[in-house]
Amino acid sequence: MNQSKAKTIYDIAQEVGVSPATVSRVLSNSPGVRPEKRERIKALIEKYNFTPNIMARSLSETTRHMVGMICSDVRNPYYASLFVECERAALERGYALMLSNTLTQQESEVTFLEKMVEQRVDAIIVSGGIIDWAELPPYYASTLARIAAHTPVITAGRVSMPGCYQVAIDHTDGMHQAVAHLAGLGHRSIAYLTCAPHIQLSKEKRAAFYAAMASYGLPVREEYVVEGEEFDEFTGFSGMNKLMSLAEKPTAVIGVNDLMAAGALRAIARLGFTVPADFSLIGFDNSYISDLMMPSVSSINYHYATYGKMLIDIALDAIEGKSPPQLTVIKPSLVIKESCRVL
């Protein structure tokens, strides 16, 4: 409450009777301090609970020991999981992680990038984002390019651009596994609930869906691919309702993510049908909501711990000049739960 001033290495130095340089060396565990003196200094640091001012330190070193992460909304479990795992990995390597939510407002994505630069984070992880960069206002791409020129930028599970490190999820593989599972159970009429077509992720997964279906020799009926504006529960709900109104209904449904699948499940139940008895269902992201559902919904998992660690490793390697790979691909895997059954 009464804002007293924090101690500095000068205070410590003076009390021990050495120069601040010596205290600094003790703090950073540098060699070249007589053991006995080192101990006395350490004792004083302990006594006062002295914590060096990280801004002053960052100012003189050139590294900030902090990486920034931008996501659209951490209330989405996918981002929450990714953030938690990234933070864990970052801490292990002595870095802090700072998170910002764009809340899916296009302008704010640029604003937040600038804020991260202002903070002089050592690297920026851009995770998600609703924007299809191909349709971006030019300033977005140029902002990113400019920033990437001096700070490593890592894109996570979204479209990337030259100059950024990219960690991509192999959605083709994931979708393949989903379709394979359903096909293996005998399903041939598989529908797909997806979100706004202009979103890059949407395009990518949609193509993956077509490819996967083709590789199993399954036809894709146009009315079985339902697009909505968002990628939330409500979109899944209304999308599924459309499917339910068809004369010839699909027997299985894949949702572009777990929220969509949850909405679909709700729509199915509303009309008195049951999963998996009447419809089989698969989601993406394997967030805990897929476990909360009744029945629990099979979902494509990304192994967040590995995913997060990979992002941080790439970021820190880039910072340390180790030139990590430009492109890394995360292999997803289907987690089978209770939402699919043999046809």
Added chain:
Amino acid sequence: MNQSKAKTIYDIAQEVGVSPATVSRVLSNSPGVRPEKRERIKALIEKYNFTPNIMARSLSETTRHMVGMICSDVRNPYYASLFVECERAALERGYALMLSNTLTQQESEVTFLEKMVEQRVDAIIVSGGIIDWAELPPYYASTLARIAAHTPVITAGRVSMPGCYQVAIDHTDGMHQAVAHLAGLGHRSIAYLTCAPHIQLSKEKRAAFYAAMASYGLPVREEYVVEGEEFDEFTGFSGMNKLMSLAEKPTAVIGVNDLMAAGALRAIARLGFTVPADFSLIGFDNSYISDLMMPSVSSINYHYATYGKMLIDIALDAIEGKSPPQLTVIKPSLVIKESCRVL
């Protein structure tokens, strides 16, 4: 990729032919710069997309323009919502918000406090945490007291301590509303699923439950108050199973939070019963999972936008020496959905 150096006000100053002081004044919109010169400087700042180094700035100003927030796990929707709203409010007042997850490890809560101090955040919001401070190792309380002596600490919805600003949720009121709703529907046998008794939040809500029941003249049967170790879905699941094994079952169940309620719902469904036909159900937190459930679960809401803004306002007011109230109470309100019915 090729790490070029960022520009400084010196570079700008030199190019315009003024002193860095003048550039600084332009940056901070200080008066006392000839308009024409100001424009030239602004143009150059724009041209180079110059962003001042916030660490250098923070070092000379004494404020960091950043507040820290510590929560146990942002994957829990309650924390995610609170964080998002706090960030929004902080940005509005020109501050950044930095989040850390303790992942419910006792030691790390202290570690993270120290990390926030290291970052020299202007204030620290401590939200949640599984620790009952009465049973804390002394160093925790003393760490907090020491920190609170120079940096405002705001506790959010958890036990507080002298020297900290406290924002408390009126769980007594919330529980009262929950019980009132059920009692109003004719329920008399109301059970309560809660978490580890040594957790402060647990104690508080439990007492609130007893009080609310008493105020409606309803008896509390000991076996209707089920304690589990955690406060997650599984605990709710197993807790509900215990209730289901009783000869005389309750007709309504209140979960200490939505996750517990979700677990309960699952247990109920597993045994072939239905909500709300066979059991009425109420949760706390009004997170989106309560909407995803089938049926959607009535839940006690805290109006996160207000809650978050309040936290930030208190933090920033404290920083600015406006001495905000030591104790603020959030009034919850029941959001009625589909999980309760007239008995």
Added chain:
DNA sequence: ACACCTCCTGCAACCGCTTGCAATCCGTGT
């Protein structure tokens, strides 16, 4: 023409810590 005032500006001292470099201290070897 001169005193006086206002408005701009730049100087230089911080903010707290790191670090290259030079100085000092000490124990040895001769």
Added chain:
DNA sequence: ACACGGATTGCAAGCGGTTGCAGGAGGTGT
């Protein structure tokens, strides 16, 4: 007693901004 080399230490110059204060440029009144 003295040169020598390694281990310690302190000096001082940054890192990139902010700001109080003094000085200079013009404009005004007399």
